[in-house]
Amino acid sequence: MDDFRLSTPRLEACFIFCAGQTFFEGAIFVADRHHSALLAIWISLISNIVLTILKIVAGLLLASPVLLADGVHNAGDIIATVAALTSSMVSKKPADEDHPYGHGKAEVVASAFVAVVLVLAALWIGYQSIGALFQPPGEENWLALGAAAISLVWKQALYVYTIKVGKAANSKSVLATAYDHLADVYASLAAVIGIGIGLLGDRFHWEWAAYGDPVAGIVVSLLVLKLAYEMGRDSIDILMERNVSAEKLAHYEALLLTDENVKRIDRVRAREHGHYIIVDIRVGIPNDYTIQQGHDISKQLKKLIMDYDPDVVEVMIHLNPWEAGENTAK
Template sequence: MAPTRLERGLRATFLGMVANILLAAAKLVAGIVGHSHALVADAVESLADLFSSVIVWRGLVVAAEPADEDHPYGHGKAEPIAAAVVSTMLLLAAAGITFQAAREILQPHHAPSGYTLVVLILAVAAKESLFRVVLREGIRVESSAVRTDAWHHRSDAITSLAAGIGISVSLLGGKGYEAADDVAAIMAAGIIAWNGGRLLRPALNELMDASPDPAIAERIRHIAATTPGVARVEKCIVRKMGYHFFVDMHVEVDPQMTVQHAHEIAHVVKDLVRGELPTVRDVLVHIEPAGEQSGVRSAALVAHVSKRGASATESSSSPSSSSSS
């Protein structure tokens, strides 16, 4: 049996958690013993990755919980919340790395040992591979949290690469170049901050019910418009909650159609959309009269209301006029 979207997302997140534990331990020990502040900072970044993976894991589990009395639309918002938290952690990690590296530049310290470079090369290879695997799964299951977790792995790889460049300069330059790894760490922090800001925006957009990919709404609109009995799709609004989409649409039908028939068409539209797009959780279809008849009826209604308003005014003024006579 093929794994579900939740299982795929959790599996990718668990893989990242295991990798972060091993990499953080290796880099922390090598950084302390090998006198590399950049490698220690990189180990801290890996620990932040581990913590973010735990947040994503929990967010995915909560987002998959069914709707209940307190959450009639489900718990899908837990996923973008997790993505927003992880993105914020990226920004905080960048600030922390910058502060630590800037402080180390001003203080004399030993040049890093050569074997720390080997550790970083292995870390970059592992993290880049992990990024590609997790990102592929995040795109496949359409999970903003898993995609954000993947980019967190890429940010860790960038930090490791920058630390490796700094260590290489320190080793090749010799005395006077000890701070090269700290400068490289600051440069990597800038890239991490950029990634954090870039990933925070879509998470916030999803929390604010921003429109998803326009192609999704267009496909839903096409399905509804080609349904027998539908004259026109007047409005189609789509919002994303976790793994699923919720649709609100207004469709026009023959104004002479019975309520029963219009109700049946609305159900057909709903079933067709959910049948062709399994990620759509619910479709709310509002029926409206189509064609010129609706305009005529609206005008007649306005005229009727205006006439009743005028009659009411005349009625209210008639007693005074009769009394004056």
């Protein structure tokens, strides 16, 4: 690590300095957004419980294997939503001695868990659909179609609502819940299409139509697997502390260069920590500046980045000495 000399008022060596707002002050902003995130997850949980009961009861009463399988799938959604709710509550906890950067990654862990649940759901749907191809086709009815249609509309509304809240709050747990709803939209759409084709087949005597439901189920299982893969990959990237997008880093660098005291940019890094971002920068400033001047520059640079990106709750600044005549990184 570079020397950090407090014995001189001049910047004779490199030093690490974090100035301006503290992590706790930055976290106040995201705390308000968590209320809407928690509400969205609670609504999703209650909806999943109601839909699970309705689908399983309707599947048993109407002897509809499609609705029964969808109801079992919804039961898995309850587990996933509880995990999302728990992680969202944990992520709200402030930083402490053991977790100085906060608990934001609890949401990422929940997102990874939901991805696993989706994989299991996709395998379940695929297994049931393939098995249905080798069994005598069941008799479809309009009540089963109505139940599937209600589930489709309900889940689509939940997806639109939760994806909006998740993006606004930058909440990984709410986004995971939203994608879980999207998987249910696929499943319910397959049920509507499959049952609808079956009813048309009964009316027009299309023998092939009896297998529309399982074929649609196989397609849905592939779509859900793709969704789970994307969710899981994103969660792993965050847990491995992948850099934020190159575009966002470029914006950070552009902001730093607007300060005439910044003569060189040595490094800019940033990582997502759940629903917030932590930025780490190293810049060169004239080596004859005092520590007070360095403090003021650090404070200004931190304000620039946090004003630009409300998701940033901490900016760690390392000031390096720059001598007149050196190349600048303008």
